[in-house]
Amino acid sequence: MPTESTFPKLDIPNIDLWGFLFERKDKPFPDDKVIYTDADTSRSYTYGQVRSTATDFGKGLKSQWDWQKGDVLALYTPNCIDTPAIIWGTHWAGGIISPANPGYTPDELAFQLKDAGAKGLVTQREFLKAAREAAKKVGLPEDRIILIGDERDESGRFKHFLNIRNMSGTSRFRRAKIDPKKDLAFLVYSSGTTGHPKGVMLSHENIVANVLMLKVGEAGNLSWDGGIDGKGDRLLAFLPFFHIYGLTCLIHQSIYTGLQLVVMCKFDLESFCKHIQNYAITFAYVVPPVVLLLGKSPIIDKYNLSSIRMMNSGAAPLTRDLVDAVYKRLKIPIKQGYGLSETSPTTHTQPWEDWNKTIGSVGRLLPNQVAKYMSAEEKEVPAGQVGELWLKGPNVFQGYLNNPEGTKNAKTADGYFKTGDVGYQDEKGNFYITDRVKELIKYKGFQVPPAELEGLLAAHSEIDDVAVIGIYNKDQATEVPRAYVVPKKGVKADAETERRIVSFLASKVANHKRLRGGVRFVDQIPKSTSGKILRRLLKEHAAAEEKSQKAKL
Template identity: 45%
Template sequence: MVFTSNYPPIDIPTVGVAELLFENRHKIPDTKPILLDAHSDRHFTFGQLKRKVLQFAAGLQDKCGFQKGDVLTVFAPNTIDYPVALLGAVAAGGVASPANPAYSVKELSHQVSLSEAKVIICVPSNVDIALETAAKCGIPLSHLFVFGDDATQGVQPYTKVLLSGRHLAAPVPIPNPSEQPSYMCFSSGTTGLSKGVISTHTNITSNLLQVEAMLGPHINSNQDRVLGVLPFFHIFGLTVVVHLAIYMGLPLTVMSKFDLPLFLNVIQTHQISLSCLVPPIMVLLAKHPLVDQYNISSLRTIVSGAAPLSAELSQDVQARLTGCKIIQGYGLTETSPVVTFGNLSCPVEGSCGMLVPNMSIKVINEEGQEVGVNQRGELWCKGPNIMAGYVKNPVATADCIDGEGYFHTGDVCVVDDKGNYAIVDRIKELIKYKGFQVPPAELESIILSHPSVADCAVIGVYDCSQATELPRAYVVLQPSTLPSPDAAQDIMDHVASKVVQYKKLRGGVHFIDVVPKSASGKILRRIIKDWVKEEEKVVKVGAKL
């Protein structure tokens, strides 16, 4: 059977992302502060943001020859300037491709080259990587900019170059929003380096309004204030935090990265009422003693996403933050991202919410048959927010979007008779560390490059204390190397030197005699996961004795 949303359909916008935001449907005053810096007194009003975006767009055109379809890579942590660059590229008729600011040269070069980015904007702390990447990818120094007011290693600040001339009268019109790309986020695949996801203007604008249909009735734009702590390069932060706040006129206080004391102080000082968070932060809210030293009673709504939130953890947080409602959402980069979203009128703990408007769902069992209520199966979804495809990868696109337009998520779900969804398993082998996707194959290839390693396999092991999966390696050593703590640390250091921080082997290294494989040579990860389950049983029994 086909499941549809309990919510009435919405009208799908026929304009571009920047056009929709600056139509100002919510009648936001130009003088209203819309972006506030958590680390200083800097802020942009709605009117200032719009002017800067239109100046940035014109600057790209005039200084960089930026044209329709050209790509700008934003290689930076959160800052109130970040939306200026994102929306500036989009307002110029181009595409913004946000990148993890902790990327190595290899990882950034992969994204820049695959997206064919023409311009990079970075920060002083990662300008070395940006410079090396630009040289490697053939991007001239004149197309490389830095956030801030001062030049760094010859890289000019965007404010002095791109905001020094004219500004567009309005965003460049998008005549075909359902086809023209707006963003190019990167989502890791199971085979190694990340895949570029092409999100059209309609993908983003429709998902923005799909979320508004469910969250909007519970928001008061004259009173609510939002905290921007999730990374803006991640699709969750990009759509549900940045775009929703600007669209609805909700003051957004921006943190460059998560820091618990600052996080709590910002909620207290700025009277934050709404925040999108991930389960590892929820663990801190439930258990860390520092929470009791701050008055965060203004926080009345938490939207958890990017990884599953257990009913138990949700209950623990609500027991401590009385008066705060917690809901959960589910989605992927490929779905722009929200597929399901919690109902604040009657939250269901452990559920990732109900289907957003204008979407349909199929639940497919292992035999390839459609199943119904309270039956497990892979979640297939269809709607205006489903990506156009993967960048330069038609095979991967065809593998996950079928002829009817259904995107095959690789996640196993159950839907109850009231339309509440729960994600109960994952078919794909991706490891999710604090909301970030970690492909085992990439880590395995790096581990195998270590001279003392003969073979290996990587899986995700769930850590209850952090509410996340941790990458763990199972390694077969060369005969010349004996298993030891030093050997394990050497392998972990080897991996850490070659990957972004969230891909480190935080689950450790376990030495084994042979990696279980099928006759065709495929690693049988399920067998290794069974080992982990048996180990956990032994630990539990030992703890009881």
């Protein structure tokens, strides 16, 4: 039998995100509560300022760009405290937000702009060159590129978002009417194992449901002094807002619960520690590579991190060794959660009070969901046996944009999402993730599709055939991409050729997709009779190679 959440069932209101966040009757904090603070400049937004700025921006979209319901606004920017107002202003006008990794090359960004049908692009001055190039490739006019952040465009060609206002001076523009179950709030892109990234369609209901589910999951057992609330907790935000983890767990959870979110534009360990100390941060969402640094880096000793009550790790599996090392050094407890872009994202989390009882588990199933583990023959397996995790709930996505076949393969007729992750549950209802059916490489929480890298590498003049797999790097506590290359006849299989191949790919992809696992030269790529790359054999080869190297030490 499928497993239902042991949490009490929630009443998910039939309401869009704007109404959910800004027209609520149960808001437990005042309008002048500071919600978003820039970690470096201390510039901030109160709840009331976010609402008014978003309203002005939404009216400006309708006034200046004739914004229509369903139009897509793309974001190409690192973390910025202006981002929330942009998001909800677009929702006010009936639009959809599609965030893109600011590390994308112009070609990668252009694909997303075209696939999403973006009618506008938001960026920061530092990223204007790439943004303009991508916009040109897809025919997006330059006057549809606008800026956020503290820096302005000296030439005056590109408006700051605060200048996208209703110039008519009338109040004729009204908030768009939204069907929460059908209308999309976000179009986030999740890398598949083949081809280009897929547009994950998330409705207003999906995000509303997940915010409420997450609030229950983070409430904790108050007798344990657990749980985060809006009475004094401060969260440090370095996880990218362009990723669903940051979008929901940081941006949405903070304004719904009344948490102060101290926003870093990107991760830097020294800055991370400094901000925890200076802002008395009490909670942080992290990823395993950051946990590794907390356990080992000498930088940590320079700062007082004692204000932290708990950290939550997600995006990739977390080992007991890492958790134990941090607790031994800093007395900071770290629990784990689980989720995917297709589930808005959070589906499981460890209860605060159980953080050290079930290390290695991703926790319990959050409210309003049903889960089951399935065999390769798609038969349900009992507790304790390994299978692929399937999930169903109000947080499960609508489907993949322009990809009915992908949607059909990922969702069953009765609404289950096939996660592609393998694991099991114990008899107490704790869930474990042990492997992936899918072949995605996860580098520090970012998804790297091997087929994309293979397609680019295959075009290299010195490569005859190629396969890419993920190799676990213990020093970085993450997978890294490695290429297995069959060189063309006459090409030397040496360090200089490896350097050229690594540099070639680095010039064509975002930073997280680079070949940090290096290149291995082979005589042939193992393939099935149908021509599919047998990555399992390459992983076995890599494991044997590592074992042999250790034996020589």
